[in-house]
Amino acid sequence: MLFTKYNIMSLFALVDCDNFYCSCERVFEPSLNNKPVAVLSNNDGCIIARSQEVKDFGIKMGDPYYKVSKFLNAHNATVFSSNYELYGSMSQRVIRTLRTFSQNIEVYSIDECFVELSENNVLSLEAISNDIVRRVKQWTGIPVKVGIAYTKTLAKAAAELVKKQKIKIKYCVLTDVQKIKNELMTFPVEDIWGVGAATANKLHRIGVKTALKLINFDDEYIRNKYGVLLLRTVKELRGESCYNLETVPETRKSLCYSRSFSNSITKYSDLKESIVYYASRASEKLRRDKLTARAVTVFVRTIFFNKKQSQYSNSVTVALPYSAGSNKMIVEYARDGLNKIFREGYFYKKSGIILSDLADENIIQPDFFIKPNKKDDKL
DNA sequence: TCTGGGGTCCTAGGACCC
């Protein structure tokens, strides 16, 4: 049954910043408005944000910079290295502005928030959407789009529709049953929130190209063939809410520090140096968040773009003797981990550290037989 | 020559137990 029962508990507005990193750069350089702008990843490796003009050139997210730099240059594009400090503080400004509309906000990512709206508002949903777009732009300089629906997945779809439309209205209200059906009839499965490339491929192979076709399958079939996550997504598209607003950010469960090397590494000593460095940075992050870790994962990887070279990728997880935040201990165990997985004769391109099993530093449970070294922890 | 980084959740399979 489609759309027969609405669980009208909440109304979600998804607020999504336009080309966020590019928009942040433009706030401080307004002369770049309406001109092509792109932002690069670490090491200036690839494109991670594009202004509309750059998208219109056909430049894709993740395109390696070396392949498109000439083209961008020729078209007078301005290209930035990423500046996460700046993007983080702009994000805070946007969030503060959104709180003036509702206290019930979920910060979903650096450039997206779910805002819970109440239905007994005197203003129409269209008018509220308009206000959100206008106020955020006015107070922060960041352009946003708004999608409103009874489930998060439909709100995401609504925002997606804003992106696709030809006439530039910055919001879409998707609460009417007939309108939802009409939109889902042409909504590509690969654009559904929660459907990635792997699932989209499988669906395409059985001839399912649109959201409407997908939600007509019965629950059992989807559950067995694709798992609970897709089933939840399907239910949400039918109007049944499965995901609540998460207003309190969960304390994180793992923490990662990893980088690609600009030049491949072959020597053990160089790889060790990188691991020691990442382990130190990771343990700094850990202590900054007042957390401790119980396990350290080390991973290494060769370059997988180069098919001619032999490939190697491996990881190992080492348990710490007790929950700890000490730099010394984490570095030591990370080094041991690397010893286990290092193999001679490969061109390593990337390595990293993951700290997991995190806990609040005030509730560590030391092993009965091992005394935590307080001095190291302080250090 | 040159291709990002940081997260979460689910599932299948193995180990282990009674």
Add this chain to the structure above:
DNA sequence: TCTGGGGTCCTAGGACCC
């Protein structure tokens, strides 16, 4: 002849998100 069955916990890998 016929060789159990079910539960839990852990982990690696896959899929997804931005």
